[in-house]
Amino acid sequence: MKKEGAPIGIKIERLITCSAVLLYVIFLDIAYVTLISPVYSYYTLTNFHPALYVMGISTLLAVLPACFAQIRVNRPSQAVFWILYMFVYIPIMVIPDFVRENPLDMFVIFKLCVLLSLGILYGMSRVRLLSVYQARIHPWLVGLGLFLLADALLFILIKTYGFHLRLVGFDDVYAVRSEYRSATDGLSGYALSWWSKIVGPGVMVFGLVKRKYVVFGAGFLLQIFAYTISGQKSIALTALFLIGIMLAMCKRGKYFGMNFALLAFLMVFGCLSVDWLTDGIRFTELISRRLLMLPAALTSHFFDFFTVNPKTYLGYGPLKDLFPYPYDLPKPAFLIGRAYFGNGEISANANFWADSYSAFGYVGVVLFTVILAALLWLYDSITANKNLVFFTCLIAMPVWGLIDSSLITSLLTHGLLIVTVLAYFLPIYDQKKGARNE
Numbered sequence: 001m002k003k004e005g006a007p008i009g010i011k012i013e014r015l016i017t018c019s020a021v022l023l024y025v026i027f028l029d030i031a032y033v034t035l036i037s038p039v040y041s042y043y044t045l046t047n048f049h050p051a052l053y054v055m056g057i058s059t060l061l062a063v064l065p066a067c068f069a070q071i072r073v074n075r076p077s078q079a080v081f082w083i084l085y086m087f088v089y090i091p092i093m094v095i096p097d098f099v100r101e102n103p104l105d106m107f108v109i110f111k112l113c114v115l116l117s118l119g120i121l122y123g124m125s126r127v128r129l130l131s132v133y134q135a136r137i138h139p140w141l142v143g144l145g146l147f148l149l150a151d152a153l154l155f156i157l158i159k160t161y162g163f164h165l166r167l168v169g170f171d172d173v174y175a176v177r178s179e180y181r182s183a184t185d186g187l188s189g190y191a192l193s194w195w196s197k198i199v200g201p202g203v204m205v206f207g208l209v210k211r212k213y214v215v216f217g218a219g220f221l222l223q224i225f226a227y228t229i230s231g232q233k234s235i236a237l238t239a240l241f242l243i244g245i246m247l248a249m250c251k252r253g254k255y256f257g258m259n260f261a262l263l264a265f266l267m268v269f270g271c272l273s274v275d276w277l278t279d280g281i282r283f284t285e286l287i288s289r290r291l292l293m294l295p296a297a298l299t300s301h302f303f304d305f306f307t308v309n310p311k312t313y314l315g316y317g318p319l320k321d322l323f324p325y326p327y328d329l330p331k332p333a334f335l336i337g338r339a340y341f342g343n344g345e346i347s348a349n350a351n352f353w354a355d356s357y358s359a360f361g362y363v364g365v366v367l368f369t370v371i372l373a374a375l376l377w378l379y380d381s382i383t384a385n386k387n388l389v390f391f392t393c394l395i396a397m398p399v400w401g402l403i404d405s406s407l408i409t410s411l412l413t414h415g416l417l418i419v420t421v422l423a424y425f426l427p428i429y430d431q432k433k434g435a436r437n438e
Contacts, residue, residue, distance in 0.1 A: 013071055013258050020261035021336055024086070024268055025059050028292065031272045032098060036289050038294045042342050045289075045297055050097040054104060061111060062093040066261065069122060076383060076392040077125040077376035079245070080399050081118070082257050086264045087403050089118050091296035099297045110303050112198045113362050114353050117369035124373035130381035132424075139427045146422075150199050152192045160188040161229045163222070175236045176231030190413060196226040196235045197397045197415045198422070201242060205393040208246050209428075219267040233286065238397065245396050249389045261360030268292075298350035301340050302332065306358045314359050317408065332358040355406035368407045375411075379420050387428045395419050 039046040066084055073079045092114055097103040161183055184192075200222035207216030211233075222240050227235040244267075248259040271283035312332055315325030329335050329344050332355060337346030356368040383391040401414030411417050 004240050016061060017071055017258040017261050018066045020265045021063050024265040025062050027269045027272055031288050035275060035284050036293055039281060048101055050103050054097055058094045058097050062090045065118060071257035073256035075125060075380040076395050077380050079256055079392045080376055081125055082260045082339050083399055091292045092299050094199060095293050095296035096300035099300050107303055113365050117365055120369050121373050124377050125278045127377060129384050132381050142425050153195050156188055156191040165225055165226060172229030180230045186277055192226060192230060193413045194415050201238055201397040202394060204242055205390055209390045242393055245393050295350050297356040298348050301336050302350050302354035302358050305339055310360050311361055349404045352402040352407045372407055382423045390428050393422055
């Protein structure tokens with residue numbers, strides 16, 4: 001009887017997952033059309049009223065990966081796949097239809113390239129892991145090193161910005177951001193990013209995994225400290241994101257894909273419902289617009305601009321000695337800010353796939369995906385037999401940077417490389433060793 005029941009169970013999980021993704025797409029579209037576009041059309045979040053068959057094609061592309069992707073998570077990279085699928089891939093598939101006069105132009109090729117790239121991430125997450133030698137370092141030495149690292153970052157932050165825990169409302173963050181930009185230099189900028197992407201979230205995750213809620217509270221205060229310095233709303237919302245990852249990881253990630261799709265749908269639907277009931281747009285604006293809609297719309301702008309203008313070939317950064325940089329502004333985001341918003345000081349950041357296209361076109365999209373997949377494969381190999389929930393949550397915040405940043409920025413500024421190194425030394429193991437060596 002069990003053998004007969006197993007396929008039915010799998011079909012139900014798949015049906016729930018695909019239904020959640022479909023509802024997520026539908027309500028994302030509804031939120032855009034009814035709340036965001038009418039208010040933010042001046043901000044290029046327009047609505048050209050795409051035909052139903054166009055929206056149908058885009059919805060099919062959006063839901064397609066959910067029909068085949070493994071729902072269970074055995075490695076951190078498989079959770080990363082679902083995060084990027086729900087928060088980057090799906091918005092790219094559906095939101096640009098509203099901002100493009102002809103949604104079925106060459107941007108369709110870009111969508112298919114992103115679909116291929118998502119497939120690369122998924123395929124690499126199933127490749128046999130490396131056998132990584134684990135150095136035997138006493139846990140208290142590791143703890144001491146982490147303490148000294150955190151103290152060094154804290155010293156830089158206090159020396160640059162001072163120490164304060166002031167309450168800053170989301171409507172008052174712009175003055176805080178102005179102060180932050182004027183006081184920030186290169187080192188302090190890295191310090192704040194590493195603090196808010198690694199130190200604070202790491203403490204919160206440790207508290208959640210070990211069920212030490214005082215420790216979680218301490219990590220939350222560390223995040224509030226970072227938020228009061230920079231005014232970045234994403235920092236203040238870190239706790240909710242990590243709790244969402246933890247909820248999706250129930251039963252050691254057995255239903256992660258289904259749970260995460262349901263949570264993403266409930267997030268969009270919940271924000272939309274509250275805004276409808278209150279006759280406002282506050283929650284949809286804060287979460288759905290900023291996290292999902294705007295980076296996807298900017299992806300369309302990146303594609304249009306760098307299709308007719310020269311690619312950057314990273315001539316503004318690591319490859320400046322190899323390729324001449326053809327522009328007068330320092331980064332692609334500023335070029336988009338000037339071209340579409342009339343202000344070269346606006347940093348119109350899109351996701352890492354859009355930035356990859358600006359560098360090397362379609363080749364760049366695939367190439368940078370392969371680099372990311374290889375790094376995640378290494379991270380999986382390092383954390384094999386370690387605590388799956390902890391190390392999945394630990395990499396979640398640096399991965400969040402890929403939603404509206406380039407891969408290089410996420411590797412360095414947002415701490416993807418640092419987290420990978422830390423994962424090697426952190427002695428947080430699974431009680432059931434060998435459980436994740438699939």
